[in-house]
Amino acid sequence: MDFFDRFAIPHPSPVIYASMVAIALTLVAIVAGVTYTKKWGYLWREWLTTVDHKRIGMMYLISALLMLFRGGADAIMMRAQTALPENTLLDSQHYNEIFTTHGVVMIIFMAMAFIMALMNFVVPLQIGARDVAFPRLNALSFWLYFWGAMLFNISFVIGGSPDAGWTSYFPLAGNEFSQSVGTNYYMIAIQIAGLGTLITGINFIVTILKMRAPGMKLMKMPMFTWSALITNLIIVFAFPVLTVALAMGTIDRLFGGNFFTTTDGGMDMLWANLFWVWGHPEVYILILPAFGIYSEIIPTFARRNLYGYKSMVASIVLISVLSFVVWVHHFFTMGQGAMVNSIFSITTMAIAIPTGIKIFNWLFTLWKGKITITVPMLYSLGFIPIFTIGGVTGVMLGMSAADYQYHNTMFLVAHFHLVIIPGVVFAMLAGLTYWWPKMFGFMLNERIGKLSFWLISIGTCVAFFPMFISGLDGQARRMYTYSEATGFGIWNMISFVGAIMLAAGFVTIVYNIYYSTRYASRDISSDPWDARSLEWATHTPVPDYNFAITPQVNSSEAFWDSKKNGHKLFPGNYKEIHMPNNSGVPFIMSAIFFVLGFALVFSIWILAVIALLGIFACLAHRSFEQDHGYHIPVEEVKETEEKLGGARQ
C-alpha cells in the first residue's frame, strides 16, 4: 500500500471529491462525445497534428480561457474566505493551496497562453509571412505548454496542490516544510511549459527577423510585431534562469540536493534571486505584448497613425533592458545592505520613464483623433488610468526604505493586480475582440462586450482599491483570516463584491462568445474595423497559406496606404506555394513529457526512464526523417482565391 499512499490527497475535503467526480465525468463526456460524433479522425488531422500558426493560436486561446476560469475559481474562493473576519469557509492549508495555484495558473498558464495565442495568430499575418520560421517547433511549444498545464492541474486531485506560494520561496518549499508532492508538481509542470515558451521565443525571433514581407524594414514593422520581437528576446534570455532554478529545486526535493536548504551549507536566498532574475523580466514579458496590442487598437479607432513611432520602439527596448536589472526590489527587506537596495531602487524607478513615454504617446495619438468607441477601444481607454495607478504605486514600492512598510501587505497585492489586470487582461480581451473576426469570421456582439467591459473594469477597481487601504493598515497578504478587531473586515467585504463583479464580467464574455456564434452575421468584410496593418489585407477566413501573393510593403501602415494612397500591395501573379506537412510527433512527444513529469513528481523511477527513452526516440525520429513539405499548385491557389473573393490587387 505504501506505493499508493503518495497519490492520496493530504487534506481532502468534499469540494475536492466533487471536483474529482466532475473531472472524471467531463473526461468521459468528451471521449463519448467525440466518439459518438465520429470526430477522432478530424480532431487528429485538423488539430492535434496541425502546424498551422493560426490553429495553434486558437488552441492557445481556448486553453487560456479555460485557465482563466480555473484561476478565477481560486480567486473567488480566496475573496469569499477573507470577506468576513474569522471566516471558516476554508482552512489555512486549503487557503495556501489556492493562492499558490491561483498565481501560477494565472501567470504561467493563463496570461502567457493568451499572449501566445494572439502572437501566434497575428504576427505571421502582420509581417506577410506564410507561417512561422519553424512550424513544427511551434506545435511542440503549444503541446508542451498544454501538457505542462495538465500536469499542474491534476495536482489537486492526485497527491495534493503546491502550497508555498507562486514564488515558492525556500526553505518553505523544501521537503521539510512542504511534505506533499505539491511542490514537485510546481517544479516540474512549470519546467515543461517553460521549455515550450523558450522554444516559442527562438521561433518568433527568427520569424520576425527573417520572414518579413519584402520592403518591411525593421522600423516599418507594426508595433505589435515590435513588441512581440522584444518580448521573445526577453524570453530567450530570462527563461533559462527559471529552468536552472526549477532544476535545482527539483534536485533538492527529489534527490536530496542542498542548494536551498538551511542546513548543509545551502543558501535559501539563492532561490529568491534566481526566481526574480526570471520573475521581473517575466512581468515585462506579460506587459509588452499588451502595449503592442494597445498600439494597434488606439490608432485604428482614433483614425490616425501612432504618435511617436520611434520613441515607442526605443521605450520598449529600454524597458526590456531595465527589466533585467531591477529584480532585487522584490526582496528589499531580505538582507541586502542599504547600498544594494538603493541601487535597485533607482533602476526600478527608472522604468517609470520609458513607461511614461508610452502612456503619453497613446494620449497624443488620441488627441485630435476621431475616436470611435468600440469594445477594444474601451478596454484601451480604461487601461490608461487604471494602469497608471498601478504603476505609480509600483514606484512607491520601489523606494526601498518605504517598502519595509508595504512589503508583503495587501498594498503590494493591489499594486500588481492593478498593473496586470488592465495591462494584460484588458489587453487580451481587447485583442480578442479586435482580432476575433479575422480568426472566426464573425464579430463579437458589441453590446454584450460593453457590458463585460464595465463589469470588469469597475469590478477591478472595487476589488483592488480597498487593498491599498487595508494594506497600509497592516493587513498582510496570504493570511487566511484576521480578527474582527483589526477593522479589515469592511475592506475585504468590498473586495469580495468587486471579485463577484469581475466573475460576472467573465461569464458575460463566455455568453458573448456563445451568443455571437449563434446569431452574429457571417457576412462581414475581411477588414471590418477599417484597420491599418497587413493581417487585414488577406481574406476571412484566412486561407492556409495566408497570402496568395507575398505583399509588398513600403511603410509601417502598408495596408492603409493601399486603401487610401493607391499603394499596390500584391504585385505579380500566383505562384506555387510551399507548405509544411502536419506531424503527430509534437503531440506525442509532449504527452510523453507529461508522463515523465508525472513519474518524477511521484518518484516512479522506472516510468521516468521509459518516458525519457520515449522522448529520445521522438528526437531521433525527427533527425531521421526527410520532410520537405508539400506544394499547393497554382490552380488550387487560384481556385481558393476566387472562392474567397479574389486577391485584393
Add this chain to the structure above:
Amino acid sequence: MSDQTLNPETMPEQPERATLEGKNKFLGFWFFLGGETVLFASLFGTYLALRNSTNDGPGAEELFGLELVFVMTMLLLTSSLTSVYAMYHMKNNSFGKMQLWLGITVLLGLGFLGCELYEFYHYIHGEGFTLRSSAFGSAFYTLVGFHGGHVTFGLLWIIALMVRNAKRGLNLYNAPKFYIASLYWHFIDVVWVFIFTVVYLMGVI
C-alpha cells in the same frame, strides 16, 4: 524543393545557409546558444556562490587533481578541432572525409565522457563526496553534470546524423543539420574551458 536544387554538383560557398530553411535554422540556433549561455551563467553563478559551503566535507583543494582534467580538456579541445575539419570537408562536398572526421570527433568525445565518469566514480566511492554531501557537492555535480549531459546529447546527435545520412550523402537539406551539430559541439567545448578555469584551476589555486 526538388532533388536537383538540394543536390547540386558543387556545394555553394556556405552550404549550411544556402536555403531559407538553412538560414532560419542557423539564426535560430544562435539564439538557442544565447539561451544556453544564460543557463550556464546561472549555473556558474550558483557554483561560485556555494563553492565554499562544504559543510565540513571535502573542498575543492582536497578533491581536484589537474592531471585527469587536463587530459579531458585536451580531448575535448582536439575534438573541436576535428569537427572543424569535418565542416571543412563538408564545404568541399567530400562526404566520406566529413564522416571520417566526425567519427574521430565522436571517439574523442566518448573518451572525455569516460574520463568524467571515472572522475565522478572516484569522488563518490573514493572520497565519499556526493551530490548530498554539501551545497558545494550539489553545485559541483549539477554544473559539471549538466555539461556532461550536453556532451552526451551532442554525441547522440552527431551519431544519429552520421548513421542516418550514411547512404544519402550530403545535400542542402542535411548540410545545415551537420553544421548546427558542429556549432553545438564548439559551444560545449567553450563551456568546458570555463569549467576548467572556474571549477578546477580556481579550485586548486
